[in-house]
Amino acid sequence: xxxxxxxxxxxxxxxxxxxxxxxxxxxxxxxxxxxxxxxxxxxxxxxxxxxxxxxxxxxxxxxxxxxxxxxxxxxxxxxxxxxxxxxxxxxxxxxxxxxxxxxxxxxxxxxxxxxxxxxxxxxxxxxxxxxxxxxxxxxxxxxxxxxxxxxxxxxxxxxxxxxxxxxxxxxxxxxxxxxxxxxxxxxxxxxxxxxxxxxxxxxxxxxxxxxxxxxxxxxxxxxxxxxxxxxxx
Amino acid sequence: xxxxxxxxxxxxxxxxxxxxxxxxxxxxxxxxxxxxxxxxxxxxxxxxxxxxxxxxxxxxxxxxxxxxxxxxxxxxxxxxxxxxxxxxxxxxxxxxxxxxxxxxxxxxxxxxxxxxxxxxxxxxxxxxxxxxxxxxxxxxxxxxxxxxxxxxxxxxxxxxxxxxxxxxxxxxxxxxxxxxxxxxxxxxxxxxxxxxxxxxxxxxxxxxxxxxxxxxxxxxxxxxxxxxxxxxxxxxxxxxxxxxxxxxxxxxxxxxxxxxxxxxxxxxxxxxxxxxxxxxxxxxxxxxxxxxxxxxxxxxxxxxxxxxxxxxxxxxxxxxxxxxxxxxxxxxxxxxxxxxxxxxxxxxxxxxxxxxxxxxxxxxxxxxxxxxxxxxx
Numbered sequence: 001x002x003x004x005x006x007x008x009x010x011x012x013x014x015x016x017x018x019x020x021x022x023x024x025x026x027x028x029x030x031x032x033x034x035x036x037x038x039x040x041x042x043x044x045x046x047x048x049x050x051x052x053x054x055x056x057x058x059x060x061x062x063x064x065x066x067x068x069x070x071x072x073x074x075x076x077x078x079x080x081x082x083x084x085x086x087x088x089x090x091x092x093x094x095x096x097x098x099x100x101x102x103x104x105x106x107x108x109x110x111x112x113x114x115x116x117x118x119x120x121x122x123x124x125x126x127x128x129x130x131x132x133x134x135x136x137x138x139x140x141x142x143x144x145x146x147x148x149x150x151x152x153x154x155x156x157x158x159x160x161x162x163x164x165x166x167x168x169x170x171x172x173x174x175x176x177x178x179x180x181x182x183x184x185x186x187x188x189x190x191x192x193x194x195x196x197x198x199x200x201x202x203x204x205x206x207x208x209x210x211x212x213x214x215x216x217x218x219x220x221x222x223x224x225x226x227x228x229x230x231x232x233x
Numbered sequence: 234x235x236x237x238x239x240x241x242x243x244x245x246x247x248x249x250x251x252x253x254x255x256x257x258x259x260x261x262x263x264x265x266x267x268x269x270x271x272x273x274x275x276x277x278x279x280x281x282x283x284x285x286x287x288x289x290x291x292x293x294x295x296x297x298x299x300x301x302x303x304x305x306x307x308x309x310x311x312x313x314x315x316x317x318x319x320x321x322x323x324x325x326x327x328x329x330x331x332x333x334x335x336x337x338x339x340x341x342x343x344x345x346x347x348x349x350x351x352x353x354x355x356x357x358x359x360x361x362x363x364x365x366x367x368x369x370x371x372x373x374x375x376x377x378x379x380x381x382x383x384x385x386x387x388x389x390x391x392x393x394x395x396x397x398x399x400x401x402x403x404x405x406x407x408x409x410x411x412x413x414x415x416x417x418x419x420x421x422x423x424x425x426x427x428x429x430x431x432x433x434x435x436x437x438x439x440x441x442x443x444x445x446x447x448x449x450x451x452x453x454x455x456x457x458x459x460x461x462x463x464x465x466x467x468x469x470x471x472x473x474x475x476x477x478x479x480x481x482x483x484x485x486x487x488x489x490x491x492x493x494x495x496x497x498x499x500x501x502x503x504x505x506x507x508x509x510x511x512x513x514x515x516x517x518x519x520x521x522x523x524x525x526x527x528x529x530x531x532x533x534x535x536x537x538x539x540x541x542x543x544x545x546x547x548x549x550x551x552x553x554x555x556x557x558x559x560x561x562x563x564x565x566x567x568x569x570x571x572x573x574x575x576x577x578x579x580x581x582x583x584x585x586x587x588x589x590x591x592x593x594x595x596x597x598x599x600x601x602x603x604x605x606x607x608x609x610x
Binding site: 002060065066067075076079080086087088089092093094095096097098099101102103105106108109110111112113114115116117118119120122123126129130133134136137158159186187188189190222223224 | 327328330335336339340342345347348349350352353356357362363364365366367368369370371377381384385387388390404405406408409410411412413414464465466467468469470471472479480483597598599600601
């Protein structure tokens with residue numbers, strides 16, 4: 001028997017919005033070492049956790065199609081002679097997709113479940129499904145689930161893509177103070193669903209707190225789509 | 234009491250073998266398959282790597298070629314027909330994805346290189362699969378794909394899951410590991426006093442996980458049980474492991490607890506054992522904390538295959554299954570000199586040893602540490 005899962009809090013930065021003032025969260029030295037996406041991730045996670053009254057979530061999950069692409073691009077440019085600097089180990093080690101989830105675990109000192117999903121446009125939904133299962137099965141009582149994307153200039157032009165997402169959600173097993181119940185998360189292949197206009201993490205943030213029942217659809221040009229069902233409390 | 238997660242088929246591809254038969258022969262002989270690159274285009278031609286002996290196919294990421302080969306072997310052994318595949322889930326683990334295409338086509342656009350696109354291409358190649366997703370937790374990606382697969386079955390969201398991982402070599406991550414100065418220009422020597430780093434490898438493996446109910450319904454014979462698993466975070470450093478191996482210890486301990494087993498029940502540990510100065514003592518500390526003075530045989534198979542990064546969790550779980558089926562232990566290649574900070578690995582060849590319970594470790598950048606507990610049925 002699976003437990004009920006609730007969305008307790010969230011923090012989402014609107015694409016193109018002004019950068020928050022990170023001084024309250026990061027020292028100058030820390031801020032200088034981080035890419036803008038990493039700073040947005042620290043900010044959104046901190047705000048969502050604060051709202052939920054949590055210091056260290058029992059599970060940390062992130063979804064990202066491209067990972068820390070600015071660092072990937074910097075390392076790639078050095079390799080391909082587009083940057084005179086030698087390939088930087090910092091750019092490499094902070095270019096893997098799991099950089100953000102593990103950076104959050106290191107900052108928050110969380111030794112619990114930690115995973116990152118990278119499945120095209122349903123990366124966040126995959127992380128949400130995993131959190132839904134972890135809490136539903138009683139393996140965690142709460143989870144931080146983030147969606148993070150950035151598109152640096154060279155790869156943006158190559159991929160004909162723009163992406164700018166930073167959102168964090170706290171899921172819990174507790175009904176008290178919840179914004180809604182997360183009834184179900186489904187990943188589906190090969191459907192004929194219309195391509196949604198925005199990433200699911202952003203439409204979810206806009207839908208909260210939700211009244212009544214609501215189905216949100218995610219996906220994109222890839223073969224997989226997602227459906228999530230919410231129920232207002 | 235949740236239903237057991239049974240394994241009804243597996244497929245494995247690495248530099249030591251394209252499929253289970255070749256892999257078994259190489260494991261029994263302790264044959265190392267590490268040499269300078271033949272298929273990879275890179276500026277670092279002097280470094281030994283573990284390449285799978287299959288040619289590149291224009292326009293297809295090698296991650297897909299390797300993954301498709303392993304997935305087909307697994308699906309065939311599990312006797313999954315089109316109707317079974319139609320409702321099955323595919324969970325893959327990768328980090329490199331199709332980066333090889335991006336770099337070989339550059340500055341032209343070589344097609345999307347994102348991780349998920351390689352999983353979808355594998356699903357399309359076999360046909361079916363009602364759902365698919367991709368874990369990307371660096372070198373523990375495939376182990377975490379197996380964990381999600383098992384959770385999907387426990388939750389009743391799937392009856393049959395093909396889970397594992399696939400990763401090709403790329404110039405990008407060979408240079409990345411090189412910039413971190415953790416590649417050995419000689420053959421790697423996990424747990425040895427003179428170890429100087431890892432050799433990178435490539436490969437793929439998928440396991441077919443199935444609910445007991447589905448196994449009975451289909452009348453297939455299970456190979457083993459995925460009796461326990463755990464994912465923990467070392468939460469220490471972006472690339473280095475903690476000196477006390479906290480994440481590794483937590484993962485192994487929780488995997489055994491879930492399986493309802495004691496450390497004394499473990500017959501074999503396939504270690505992460507990369508051969509870097511940092512990983513091996515950290516993992517050794519975790520092993521000593523868990524097993525005390527009663528350490529079971531431990532070996533790293535990365536001295537044979539190289540470190541197959543995101544795919545290593547499912548490749549090495551497959552090696553554990555071969556050890557169970559054929560009653561032998563894979564030897565830790567490249568080890569000659571003891572290091573007081575490291576465990577003494579198992580190095581014997583040709584011994585007959587029964588394996589009922591095996592632990593398989595996979596640790597990634599960022600302290601993404603996972604451990605799997607496999608049990609004979």
